[in-house]
Amino acid sequence: MAPVPPGIRLLVAFDRDQWYRALTFILTFLLYTSFHLSRKPISIVKSELHKNCSSVSELATNPSSSQQPTLHTDTDCSWKPFDKSNYKQLLGAMDYSFLCAYAVGMYLSGIIGERLPIRLYLTVGMVTSGLFTCLFGLGYVYNIHNLGFYIFVQVANGLVQTTGWPSVVTCIGNWFGKGRRGLIMGLWNSHTSVGNILGSLIAGYWVSSNWGLSFIVPGLIIAAMGVVCFLFLIEHPNDLKSIYAQNASPGKSVKAKRNGVNGHTEMYLQYKGNKPQSYDTELLLPRETLRVPVQPVVVVKNESEPSPISFMGALRIPGVIEFSLCLLFAKLVSYTFLFWLPLYITKAAHLDAKRAGDLSTLFDVGGIVGGILAGVISDKSGKRASTCAVMLLLAAPTLYVFSMISEFGLGPTVAMLLVCGGLVNGPYALITTAVSADLGTHKSLKGNARALSTVTAIIDGTGSVGAALGPLLAGLLSAGGWNRVFYMLMTADFFALLLLLRLVWKELSSTKSRPISAVELKEH
Secondary structure (H helix, E strand, O other): OOOOOHHHHHHHOOOHHHHHHHHHHHHHHHHHHHHHHHHOHHHHHHHHHOOOOHHHHHHHOOHHHHHOOOOOOOOOOOOOOOOOOOHHHHHHHHHHHHHHHHHHHHHHHHHHHHHOOHHHHHHHHHHHHHHHHHHHHHHHHOOOOOHHHHHHHHHHHHHHHHHHHHHHHHHHHHHOOOOOHHHHHHHHOOHHHHHHHHHHHHHHHHOOOOOOHHHHHHHHHHHHHHHHHHHHOOOOHHHHHHHHHHHHOOOOOOOOOOOOEOOEOOEEEEOOOOOEEEHHHHOOOOHHHHOOOOOOOEEEEOOOOOOOOOHHHHHOOOOHHHHHHHHHHHHHHHHHHHHHHHHHHHHHHOOOHHHHHHHHHHHHHHHHHHHHHHHHHHHHHOOHHHHHHHHHHHHHHHHHHHHHHOOOOHHHHHHHHHHHHHHHHHHHHHHHHHHHHHHHOOHHHOOOOOHHHHHHHHHHHHHHHHHHHHHHHHHHHHHHOHHHHHHHHHHHHHHHHHHOHHHHHHHHHOOOOOOOOOOOOOOO
């Protein structure tokens, strides 16, 4: 008999539970990658919407040029209505429209997400987001120069994109317990940077020739991923229980009412001797382990269904307010870079839109490393707040150095982009993933996992307020010089650090080396 190939040995070494966890990890990673991929094009296209018009200023002021609105030639200058002297404020208003709608919608999204099937909720959100992203690009195709049109598209897209974050965090929280949560979610959260990188490269490919495709292609990608979500996403391990219950008791059909957590009802298999066995334990065991041919299987519904947590109830969880406000300032810094970095590089380093977009991806590469590093350190030390505080403390002077060194050539700029990306995105990544999951399963909730979506939405929604303010302030302040923007970013980092001081003190004075919000229940 021939030996079993090593690749097959590797495949069978993993049990069914591990395969489903891997599927959920990879799929949710790709789903949220597509969200960020569709958000990035606006930052790449900004330098194309308003060019340096000095060489064609006479043509731009020639009334006859308006008689041929359907042509896109080399003599075209800026895209109306962004051809005015206050173009930075107009571009900032577009960012603000998206992010303000995102911040408002996020508070509602978590509450709604707790009461609807996540798979369907996420699918609808991704397909509609793809529609609005494509619609922005069609403004180029159909020569639309109305500012109101672009503002409307940004607001609508901001609202529907709020379906993403609470949904994927809840899914990943359902499948992964607290063990090595910082490392797992640090790796998983790199989808943000991967999406930004891919979005920059895709948008940059068409930005100079046909910037409409810079939006249309990402829009089609996120819509297609919405279909993949509908076909393959498993929200919770209990979603598979009816299949394996039928295998456990051939000839008997088990029907579960979908009125529990996101449509999940807590069910038990009851065996001889009235000893209950939870599906969370038995669900993913090999089939031969589940079969009990001599005993009938009786399905009993758990009567104590957890109720959705209220908004104020979520705020009373220790640490939620501090981390939410900290994220407001941390996300302000991160999203200012997300929306304005390519334009800054274009002006400071005198590069074209494509090269500036490609170079800006290094900030996200550094963000991947920073997010993973923050997760590993917080797992090892057991101190989430302290890890964030140290990175925020280092980020402020690094931002100042970056503002000074960008004038000294490409090499120093590349190095500082990587370092800034790691220090800025590290705390942001840790708070939105591991910290949110910790707080959403806090011991005060007594096992009520339904709070995870609401807590995640509150934290990220508050952070999104900062994400809305950052690009808006950058648009206003940059008119007086980019130094003002960097001073604003350093001030925001200082306030983020200040808001964590109480939690840091509590962690350092604690005799137990663990995150302040760590779950004190057994890992499920």
